[in-house]
Amino acid sequence: MRQKSETLRKNRALFCIPLLALAVTTVVELFNHKAFTDGPGAFLEFIKNAPLALLVNVLIVLLTLAPAFFLRRRVFWCALVSAVWLMGGGANGFILLNRMTPFTAADLTVLNTGLDTLPNYLSSGYLVLLAAAVAVLAAGLALLLWKGPKNSVSGKRRLLSGLAALAVSGGALAGGWALAFQTNQLSTVFSNLAFAYEDYGFSYCFLQTWLNKGIRRPDAYSAQAVRDIRETVEERAAAAPSAAQTDVNVIYVQLESFIDPAEIRGLELSEDPVPNWTALTENYSSGRLTVPVVGAGTANTECEILTGMSIRSFGPGEYPYKTCLMDRAVETVAYDLKENGYAAHAIHNHQAAFYGRNRVYPNMGFDDFTSLEYMPKVETTPKNWAKDEVLTSQILKALDATEDQPDLVFTVSVQGHGKYPAERVLEDPVITVVSCPDEEYRYAMEYYGNQIHEMDEFIGQLTEALSRRKEKSVLVLYGDHLPSLGLKGADMASGNLYRTRYVIWDNFGLQKEDEDLTSYQLSAVVLGRLGITTGVMNGFHQFCREDAEYRLDLRMLQYDVLYGQDYLYNGETPYEPTEMVMGAVPITIRSLSHNGQVWYVSGENFTPYCKVTVDGDRLKTVYMSPTLLQVLEDPGTESAEDLSISVVDKHKEILSDTE
Numbered sequence: 001m002r003q004k005s006e007t008l009r010k011n012r013a014l015f016c017i018p019l020l021a022l023a024v025t026t027v028v029e030l031f032n033h034k035a036f037t038d039g040p041g042a043f044l045e046f047i048k049n050a051p052l053a054l055l056v057n058v059l060i061v062l063l064t065l066a067p068a069f070f071l072r073r074r075v076f077w078c079a080l081v082s083a084v085w086l087m088g089g090g091a092n093g094f095i096l097l098n099r100m101t102p103f104t105a106a107d108l109t110v111l112n113t114g115l116d117t118l119p120n121y122l123s124s125g126y127l128v129l130l131a132a133a134v135a136v137l138a139a140g141l142a143l144l145l146w147k148g149p150k151n152s153v154s155g156k157r158r159l160l161s162g163l164a165a166l167a168v169s170g171g172a173l174a175g176g177w178a179l180a181f182q183t184n185q186l187s188t189v190f191s192n193l194a195f196a197y198e199d200y201g202f203s204y205c206f207l208q209t210w211l212n213k214g215i216r217r218p219d220a221y222s223a224q225a226v227r228d229i230r231e232t233v234e235e236r237a238a239a240a241p242s243a244a245q246t247d248v249n250v251i252y253v254q255l256e257s258f259i260d261p262a263e264i265r266g267l268e269l270s271e272d273p274v275p276n277w278t279a280l281t282e283n284y285s286s287g288r289l290t291v292p293v294v295g296a297g298t299a300n301t302e303c304e305i306l307t308g309m310s311i312r313s314f315g316p317g318e319y320p321y322k323t324c325l326m327d328r329a330v331e332t333v334a335y336d337l338k339e340n341g342y343a344a345h346a347i348h349n350h351q352a353a354f355y356g357r358n359r360v361y362p363n364m365g366f367d368d369f370t371s372l373e374y375m376p377k378v379e380t381t382p383k384n385w386a387k388d389e390v391l392t393s394q395i396l397k398a399l400d401a402t403e404d405q406p407d408l409v410f411t412v413s414v415q416g417h418g419k420y421p422a423e424r425v426l427e428d429p430v431i432t433v434v435s436c437p438d439e440e441y442r443y444a445m446e447y448y449g450n451q452i453h454e455m456d457e458f459i460g461q462l463t464e465a466l467s468r469r470k471e472k473s474v475l476v477l478y479g480d481h482l483p484s485l486g487l488k489g490a491d492m493a494s495g496n497l498y499r500t501r502y503v504i505w506d507n508f509g510l511q512k513e514d515e516d517l518t519s520y521q522l523s524a525v526v527l528g529r530l531g532i533t534t535g536v537m538n539g540f541h542q543f544c545r546e547d548a549e550y551r552l553d554l555r556m557l558q559y560d561v562l563y564g565q566d567y568l569y570n571g572e573t574p575y576e577p578t579e580m581v582m583g584a585v586p587i588t589i590r591s592l593s594h595n596g597q598v599w600y601v602s603g604e605n606f607t608p609y610c611k612v613t614v615d616g617d618r619l620k621t622v623y624m625s626p627t628l629l630q631v632l633e634d635p636g637t638e639s640a641e642d643l644s645i646s647v648v649d650k651h652k653e654i655l656s657d658t659e
Contacts, residue, residue: 017069017165020078021062024085025203029057031093032102032202042198050199052180057201059173061085066169070162072151076144083137085203092202098419098484101296102197104317105210109356119384188212190316192497194294209317214324215559218552226560226567229544229553230536236543237533244531246340248508249399249473250333251409253391253462254302257416258452258479259500263493266437267445273431273453276460277503280477285529286503288516294497295418295484299355302412302480304520306332306364308537311520313555321360324562329575331561333523334365334408336535343367343405345398345584348412349375349386352582352655362577366410368401370394373609373647373655374583376626381415381451382425388415388458392465398584399471406471413458416451418484420444441485448483467507474510476526478502478519504529520554521545536568582647582656589658592640599631600624601643613644613657 033042047054064081068074092103119127151158180186186204190196197205260274260281261267272278280286291301292311299321300311307330314320329335334344344366352358352371361369372378375394378386391411398409424443431449436442459477466473479500482492489497502522504510510529517525524541533539537557544550560568587610589603601612608623612631620632635643644659 017065017078018062020082021058021065024082025054025058025061025201028061028085028089028092028202029054031089032096032197034093034096036093037097046198046201050180050185050201052176052183053185053200053204055176056173056180056186057203059169059176060203060207063166063169063173066165067162069165070158072158073145073148074151076141076148079144080141083141088206089202092197092206096194101193101293101317102202103206104193105206106317106319106322109319109322193317196316205316209315213315213318214563215313215555217564218556218559220552221556221559221564223565223567226556226564229540229557230568233536233539233543237539240533240543241531244340244533245472246342246530246532247406247472248506248530249407249409249471250337250342250476250526250530251395251399251407251411251466251473252305252476253395253411253413253459253478254298254305254480255388255416255455255477256298256385256413256480257418257448257483258413258455259482261445261449261452263501264437264485264487265491265493266435268434268436269449270432270434271430273449274456274459276456276463277477280459280463280503280505281501283512284503284505285510285513285515286501287514288494288499289478289502289522290496290499290516290518291479291481292498292519293481295482298412298480299357301519304518305478305523306334306410308333308520308524308541309558310518310551310554313558319355321355321357325360325363326356327363328562329363329365329573329577331535331537331575332364333527333538334410335575336527336532336538337406337408338365339534340532341405342408343402344408344410344578345370345401346410346412347391347394347398347584348372348414349378349388349390349394350412350414351649353649353651353653358582358655362580363575365575365578366580367578368398368581368584370398370584371582371655373649374605374607376606377608377623382447383417383419383421385414385417388413388455389461392458392462394584395462396465399469401584412480413455415455415458416448416483420447420483420485426450437491438486444485448485463505466505469507472508473506474526474530475505476502476522477505478522587645587647587656587658589640589643589645592635592638592643594638597634599633599635601629601631601640601645602627603629603645606645607647609647609649609655611646611648613646613659614642618646618648 029046030036030043033046035043065078068077071077088103095103186200188208260277261269292304293300299319303320304311338344346361346366346369348357348371350372352369352373358369372386375390378390380386391413395409395411399407422444425447429446429450431446431453433442433446436445463475466475481500482497487497489495504526521541524538527538528542533542540557557568560566565571566573585605587605589601591602593600604627606623606626606629610623610629611618611621612629614635614637619635622630622632624630644657646657647655649655
């Protein structure tokens with residue numbers, strides 16, 4: 001009897017670990033299907049409609065638990081792996097409550113900047129509880145590693161049982177995977193990432209976003225196929241009218257989460273919150289814009305606008321800004337316009353490092369980048385996002401910085417960003433909700449309506465300022481994606497969650513031409529209106545949109561320049577990263593003075609992120625105004641020539657230095 005009991009004790013892992021995998025997967029899927037907030041209905045539908053998909057998710061978790069059989073500290077390994085899966089599932093559940101795109105492996109690449117935005121979503125109390133929970137978990141795991149139970153089985157037996165566990169769980173996963181694909185319960189095609197997570201499960205989908213990156217080699221890919229595309233573009237461009245207008249400033253403003261609320265069925269507001277936008281769409285070229293993301297993923301819409309590439313060709317949930325474009329320059333609207341004598345400026349009223357823009361923009365052809373760290377103190381929303389009104393002065397400053405050149409100014413706004421509060425936070429809102437399709441989102445809609453109302457005021461201020469300038473300008477305005485307001489396709493006038501709108505304003509009389517576009521086509525249309533056909537990708541979209549093989553050829557061009565042999569450019573790309581500087585205008589020091597123990601540095605273009613530096617040592621600095629900094633310690637010199645100004649971001653990283 002004692003021997004039988006001992007055998008059962010040694011082999012209970014054979015039963016407990018699979019049950020643990022099932023339990024962990026169940027909790028993760030409850031988060032994934034928002035069962036804790038919306039009820040278990042969606043989770044039960046998942047079990048009913050896709051049992052094999054659920055099985056695959058269980059087996060994926062089981063495979064990560066299987067190494068426990070090799071180890072003496074099986075309990076610690078199982079606790080560690082379970083904690084990782086549960087934290088991932090919990091993070092996914094939290095993210096789904098605040099945006100419409102689930103948690104993906106790509107989110108881990110922007111983890112630092114993502115953590116910076118947590119205070120915009122959680123109160124201080126919740127942040128303290130979250131930090132305490134993480135600390136308790138870490139302490140518990142450390143204690144379990146130190147004092148936890150140890151497996152007494154011999155090393156040889158652990159090795160054999162571990163290999164057997166991996167073989168069995170791996171074989172079961174392979175079989176379940178194949179059967180699920182045969183019965184259409186799994187797929188590698190994620191036309192809608194949020195729906196894929198609901199249909200296929202968190203573990204499987206997260207794994208796909210981790211492993212399935214880049215662009216698969218097209219079946220017809222060859223040097224001749226790529227050159228045929230290029231020759232077609234060149235022939236059609238040569239036959240097109242050549243009256244290019246290269247004296248026109250081209251200004252983009254990508255409006256964060258911006259849509260006309262009239263697009264939401266069943267929503268009635270006290271007044272039109274976007275009267276300037278409404279007037280522009282009535283009088284200038286406009287249309288619906290199909291974007292690659294919904295509720296989040298700003299950088300991917302931005303990437304399509306700049307490069308003309310389709311994000312759908314990449315892996316599910318991938319951010320090319322954090323993968324292939326980190327170390328490779330490609331054709332963009334900036335490079336195309338620079339070939340025509342333009343200066344290229346980028347502006348964003350958020351952190352420079354968000355989505356790695358300060359590292360990616362040199363590969364996109366920009367000469368300078370003005371991020372939040374290079375702007376004077378800005379007014380913020382109740383959710384702590386910078387308001388967009390600051391962008392008017394920054395755009396004008398960029399235009400003035402290069403008086404002898406036409407300018408491209410690419411601007412990314414941030415004011416409309418979620419989270420949109422479920423309770424009233426505006427004491428005296430200009431815009432109020434009369435009726436709402438979902439009462440749960442009444443105050444969120446009210447908050448959103450007032451933020452885009454202010455964004456619309458910014459649009460009016462900007463167009464008025466550009467109208468007063470003597471230079472010819474084109475202003476391209478568009479929403480990057482729909483806001484995270486619990487919307488469904490049926491709630492939208494377009495019937496689609498991936499459609500926003502755009503408008504092309506100008507001050508020199510371009511003819512109004514309305515059409516619906518994708519975001520990767522928009523820049524080619526704008527340049528086409530100016531007669532600028534520079535660049536293969538630009539010309540391809542201008543002259544090949546009606547071709548039967550258009551989308552297949554686009555994918556081939558993308559593969560060639562990013563992962564292939566560069567047949568498009570005869571084996572060597574013509575694009576080199578720029579020597580981009582931070583800030584469109586230089587930070588300068590005029591003088592150093594002191595009043596008792598307090599020192600003052602005067603100059604130009606100071607911001608709250610400026611730190612006075614002497615011989616590499618940063619001094620305690622207080623921002624007073626764009627022309628004055630206060631230094632709270634003796635700099636050890638009375639000469640302004642010994643000083644420099646470092647711009648330091650929230651992570652204490654130096655973005656630039658005046659030395």
